[in-house]
Amino acid sequence: MASQTRERCMTGIEGLDYILNGGIPRGNTVLITGSCGTGKTTLSLEFLVHGALWGERSMYISVTEAPEKLVENMIIYEFFDRKLITEKKMILVDLQEIYVKLGLEKLEFTLEDVNVLVSQIVKMVKELDVKRLVIDSITSICYRLTSKEQIREFILHLGKELSDLGCTTFLVSELLPSAQGYSQYGVEEAIADGIILLGNMERRGDLLRTLQVIKMRGTTHSRAKYVLDLTSIGVLLAPLLKGGSVEVR
Amino acid sequence: MSLKTTTIGIEMLDKALMNGVPRGYTILLSGTPGSGKELFAKQFASAGVESENVVYFTTTERDEDIVATMKSFNWNTDIKIVNIGTEYYKKVLEKELLISRYREEGIPINEIFMPGKKKKEKELNFLTEVTYEISKLQPPFRIIIDSLDFFLNQYERSKVISALRTIKAHTQYSESVALITMLTNVYDTATQSGIEEIVDVILELEMLRTTSSFDKYLIVKKVRNHPEKTGIFKYEVNNKGFVLVK
Numbered sequence: 453m454a455s456q457t458r459e460r461c462m463t464g465i466e467g468l469d470y471i472l473n474g475g476i477p478r479g480n481t482v483l484i485t486g487s488c489g490t491g492k493t494t495l496s497l498e499f500l501v502h503g504a505l506w507g508e509r510s511m512y513i514s515v516t517e518a519p520e521k522l523v524e525n526m527i528i529y530e531f532f533d534r535k536l537i538t539e540k541k542m543i544l545v546d547l548q549e550i551y552v553k554l555g556l557e558k559l560e561f562t563l564e565d566v567n568v569l570v571s572q573i574v575k576m577v578k579e580l581d582v583k584r585l586v587i588d589s590i591t592s593i594c595y596r597l598t599s600k601e602q603i604r605e606f607i608l609h610l611g612k613e614l615s616d617l618g619c620t621t622f623l624v625s626e627l628l629p630s631a632q633g634y635s636q637y638g639v640e641e642a643i644a645d646g647i648i649l650l651g652n653m654e655r656r657g658d659l660l661r662t663l664q665v666i667k668m669r670g671t672t673h674s675r676a677k678y679v680l681d682l683t684s685i686g687v688l689l690a691p692l693l694k695g696g697s698v699e700v701r
Numbered sequence: 702m703s704l705k706t707t708t709i710g711i712e713m714l715d716k717a718l719m720n721g722v723p724r725g726y727t728i729l730l731s732g733t734p735g736s737g738k739e740l741f742a743k744q745f746a747s748a749g750v751e752s753e754n755v756v757y758f759t760t761t762e763r764d765e766d767i768v769a770t771m772k773s774f775n776w777n778t779d780i781k782i783v784n785i786g787t788e789y790y791k792k793v794l795e796k797e798l799l800i801s802r803y804r805e806e807g808i809p810i811n812e813i814f815m816p817g818k819k820k821k822e823k824e825l826n827f828l829t830e831v832t833y834e835i836s837k838l839q840p841p842f843r844i845i846i847d848s849l850d851f852f853l854n855q856y857e858r859s860k861v862i863s864a865l866r867t868i869k870a871h872t873q874y875s876e877s878v879a880l881i882t883m884l885t886n887v888y889d890t891a892t893q894s895g896i897e898e899i900v901d902v903i904l905e906l907e908m909l910r911t912t913s914s915f916d917k918y919l920i921v922k923k924v925r926n927h928p929e930k931t932g933i934f935k936y937e938v939n940n941k942g943f944v945l946v947k
Contacts, residue, residue, distance in 0.1 A: 555800035575807040
């Protein structure tokens with residue numbers, strides 16, 4: 453019964469809230485996983501923008517791309533308003549800057565480094581009252597962790613703290629086309645509360661983007677594969693017509 | 702043809718060498734902590750004020766402390782001090798202090814969006830800076846580097862040795878003189894002999910404990926081309942500075 457009463461965080465993404473029976477259970481940590489070019493960043497940004505428009509403060513932590521560049525990528529969307537940034541309803545954070553300040557400009561993190569990083573992210577979420585968070589990508593952070601235990605500790609610890617704060621989090625995970633399972637290190641998928649898999653599929657000479665909710669704790673959901681369309685009004689999802697399609701990752 | 706020499710600043714030691722140290726020579730002064738290397742360096746510095754361009758590179762002391770010590774012995778303080786220690790503090794240690802504070806307390810929200818100091822700044826090479834400063838000097842000059850340990854701890858040993866070779870060559874061609882201080886018995890044999898091979902004179906300060914005090918010895922360990930000049934002298938420090946006793 454508890455699962456039915458959990459408050460939802462509506463993604464605002466056309467079709468996704470329907471698949472999830474009303475949205476993501478608030479406080480969940482969701483892995484957005486897929487190989488390159490499948491729309492992970494776009495989907496995550498749209499999730500944040502809708503939240504910001506509804507008055508939920510959103511934060512995007514970028515590991516690999518400069519935040520200014522992301523703003524440029526977002527301008528093409530009709531629902532995006534630059535004011536969201538200037539009025540700090542949507543906050544863009546460059547993790548490299550955080551690394552510099554915390555002395556984390558190194559290839560391998562120690563357990564202490566991991567804890568310092570988690571505390572910093574939690575501190576920002578808490579003090580800025582962030583309700584929606586995207587870390588893009590978790591893979592490039594995990595790359596600096598030296599063991600699966602550390603990755604496990606990092607995601608568990610982070611997920612727990614953010615959940616307690618009522619912050620719904622997307623962890624963007626880069627998947628190699630050759631990878632087995634749903635994440636680069638195999639650990640992330642086991643710990644996350646939800647997994648949304650993005651992929652490519654070829655159909656009659658056309659390369660389609662697909663979306664599938666693999667798991668989502670706290671709600672029932674469809675596990676069917678949907679076609680994902682990136683348009684200037686945002687992400688559109690439509691049921692997949694399977695005839696003649698071949699899966700490619 | 703008489704050798705052009707310059708004074709070390711300790712009369713007895715000048716006599717024991719070639720009535721001073723030949724111009725163009727690089728001297729290594731090694732010793733244990735507390736043996737008086739820094740004081741020796743200052744005495745050496747002030748002895749050159751009349752005839753040379755004196756530049757004192759320090760990695761540990763503050764400028765005012767150097768001057769104050771020299772004044773207390775009534776030595777001429779008309780020297781140029783290049784403070785690597787202060788610069789190191791400002792460019793590296795100060796940043797590390799801030800990092801440890803941030804790690805402990807978290808970055809304050811209003812500082813998150815301020816650009817941090819990039820790594821590029823951090824990779825300032827003090828070794829290059831010292832060699833560059835020396836290359837600009839008007840000869841005849843007298844340089845003091847106190848101490849080489851700072852560089853040996855910061856950079857690859859081979860790089861320090863190569864920089865030392867550059868400094869030595871430049872000192873030689875400009876008929877100037879250099880004194881470099883270093884701790885005794887700290888480094889591996891390859892580093893130690895690499896350094897000892899480059900320099901022209903090696904002086905070592907040694908303290909031996911007796912029942913109630915220390916016996917202090919100044920060992921002339923190497924004098925290029927003059928093995929007969931090597932020897933052991935007792936020294937003490939009085940209100941004039943270092944003096945050798947018979």
